[in-house]
Amino acid sequence: xxxxxxxxxxxxxxxxxxxxxxxxxxxxxxxxxxxxxxxxxxxxxxxxxxxxxxxxxxxxxxxxxxxxxxxxxxxxxxxxxxxxxxxxxxxxxxxxxxxxxxxxxxxxxxxxxxxxxxxxxxxxxxxxxxxxxxxxxxxxxxxxxxxxxxxxxxxxxxxxxxxxxxxxxxxxxxxxxxxxxxxxxxxxxxxxxxxxxxxxxxxxxxxxxxxxxxxxxxxxxxxxxxxxxxxxxxxxxxxxxxxxxxxxx
Amino acid sequence: xxxxxxxxxxxxxxxxxxxxxxxxxxxxxxxxxxxxxxxxxxxxxxxxxxxxxxxxxxxxxxxxxxxxxxxxxxxxxxxxxxxxxxxxxxxxxxxxxxxxxxxxxxxxxxxxxxxxxxxxxxxxxxxxxxxxxxxxxxxxxxxxxxxxxxxxxxxxxxxxxxxxxxxxxxxxxxxxxxxxxxxxxxxxxxxxxxxxxxxxxxxxxxxxxxxxxxxxx
Numbered sequence: 001x002x003x004x005x006x007x008x009x010x011x012x013x014x015x016x017x018x019x020x021x022x023x024x025x026x027x028x029x030x031x032x033x034x035x036x037x038x039x040x041x042x043x044x045x046x047x048x049x050x051x052x053x054x055x056x057x058x059x060x061x062x063x064x065x066x067x068x069x070x071x072x073x074x075x076x077x078x079x080x081x082x083x084x085x086x087x088x089x090x091x092x093x094x095x096x097x098x099x100x101x102x103x104x105x106x107x108x109x110x111x112x113x114x115x116x117x118x119x120x121x122x123x124x125x126x127x128x129x130x131x132x133x134x135x136x137x138x139x140x141x142x143x144x145x146x147x148x149x150x151x152x153x154x155x156x157x158x159x160x161x162x163x164x165x166x167x168x169x170x171x172x173x174x175x176x177x178x179x180x181x182x183x184x185x186x187x188x189x190x191x192x193x194x195x196x197x198x199x200x201x202x203x204x205x206x207x208x209x210x211x212x213x214x215x216x217x218x219x220x221x222x223x224x225x226x227x228x229x230x231x232x233x234x235x236x237x238x239x240x241x242x243x244x245x246x247x248x249x
Numbered sequence: 250x251x252x253x254x255x256x257x258x259x260x261x262x263x264x265x266x267x268x269x270x271x272x273x274x275x276x277x278x279x280x281x282x283x284x285x286x287x288x289x290x291x292x293x294x295x296x297x298x299x300x301x302x303x304x305x306x307x308x309x310x311x312x313x314x315x316x317x318x319x320x321x322x323x324x325x326x327x328x329x330x331x332x333x334x335x336x337x338x339x340x341x342x343x344x345x346x347x348x349x350x351x352x353x354x355x356x357x358x359x360x361x362x363x364x365x366x367x368x369x370x371x372x373x374x375x376x377x378x379x380x381x382x383x384x385x386x387x388x389x390x391x392x393x394x395x396x397x398x399x400x401x402x403x404x405x406x407x408x409x410x411x412x413x414x415x416x417x418x419x420x421x422x423x424x425x426x427x428x429x430x431x432x433x434x435x436x437x438x439x440x441x442x443x444x445x446x447x448x449x450x451x452x453x454x455x456x457x458x459x460x461x462x463x464x465x466x
Contacts, residue, residue, distance in 0.1 A: 069293075084306075088385070091382065095318035096314060100322070103322040103362075114355065115351075125351070161368030165375040172378070179379055190293070194293065216267075216268060216271055219263065
């Protein structure tokens with residue numbers, strides 16, 4: 001949408017320059033020096049005006065993209081912090097809240113298993129060991145329903161441990177939008193916009209040189225016509241480069 | 250002074266003024282490019298530094314939480330085993346076979362608990378945990394140190410490009426001042442004040458060019 005004014009400005013500038021050159025040629029033919037001077041001065045004014053408009057539009061576009069790039073990078077920072085905070089909070093919940101409780105339940109379970117094994121190997125003390133095993137089993141049973149890590153069989157491991165990874169994955173997947181956060185996308189968007197802005201800014205250089213050439217054309221009257229042609233060429237290069245950067249980059 | 254001489258000086262004055270304006274336009278364009286480019290580089294590096302800082306901090310927290318939880322559970326298992334050894338020794342000394350048997354079983358219970366804890370801790374950061382969370386839990390100290398170094402480099406880059414961007418702004422300010430003086434000179438026209446104004450404007454433009462070079466150097 002914003003390319004149209006550039007093209008328009010360039011188009012106006014080019015047609016005005018053509019008109020001026022035509023006027024200049026006619027002036028030569030007629031030998032009217034004053035008319036020639038007026039026409040070429042108008043050409044300088046048109047060239048400088050067109051270059052200024054094109055530079056302002058290109059600069060505004062580049063600044064807009066640079067601002068958007070900065071926004072995207074800052075968005076990546078925010079997303080990164082949001083993702084990290086969510087992940088650390090889930091990890092904290094599993095490792096500081098659930099796992100210590102699970103260990104508290106794994107402890108009587110282990111004891112019960114050890115007492116039961118000892119009771120079968122030691123018939124003399126078997127009653128005492130069985131009693132102890134029973135007590136530990138009851139203690140474990142009373143507590144194990146309090147947390148998912150020990151109450152849900154899917155987290156149980158062969159040696160009496162608990163599957164922390166599976167439990168953490170389940171807790172994380174309770175909020176899938178937080179797991180799906182990918183700051184790299186915003187970062188890549190920022191990089192893309194910055195590249196576009198950079199290409200647009202490079203288009204400002206021929207426009208700046210065009211400004212210099214335009215003032216030289218004003219200062220050096222004898223070389224005005226070739227300088228105007230060079231300025232118009234630079235203006236065209238700048239505008240084409242800007243449009244290409246906006247569309248292709 | 251002859252009319253021809255005055256006219257020649259006037260012509261020189263006009264040429265110097267118009268060329269000055271052209272040079273100001275060119276320098277302003279170049280400086281605008283530099284300022285924006287370095288400004289963007291500074292913003293990107295600062296954002297990158299903030300991201301790396303947050304990531305390193307999250308890795309330190311997450312890996313510590315997982316490691317500390319494992320260590321605390323190991324302490325519990327050791328305490329249980331040691332308690333069993335104590336009971337067993339007391340039974341042995343007191344001639345209480347039941348206490349000794351209970352103590353031995355408790356020591357075995359400690360070993361079983363340790364095995365269960367090791368089994369649990371071994372799953373930390375494994376599948377099906379998402380890769381990002383897994384990376385936080387499994388982060389090693391050397392990897393975190395490397396990330397902190399990267400973060401420091403990004404901070405340095407942000408500072409360097411930021412100061413270059415500021416230098417370009419200084420150059421733009423000087424160019425603006427030079428442009429304004431050129432305009433004033435054009436109004437004042439030939440004469441001592443006009444030449445003086447034009448001279449100062451050229452000095453400012455030269456300073457602008459120097460600042461532009463220093464911005465890139």
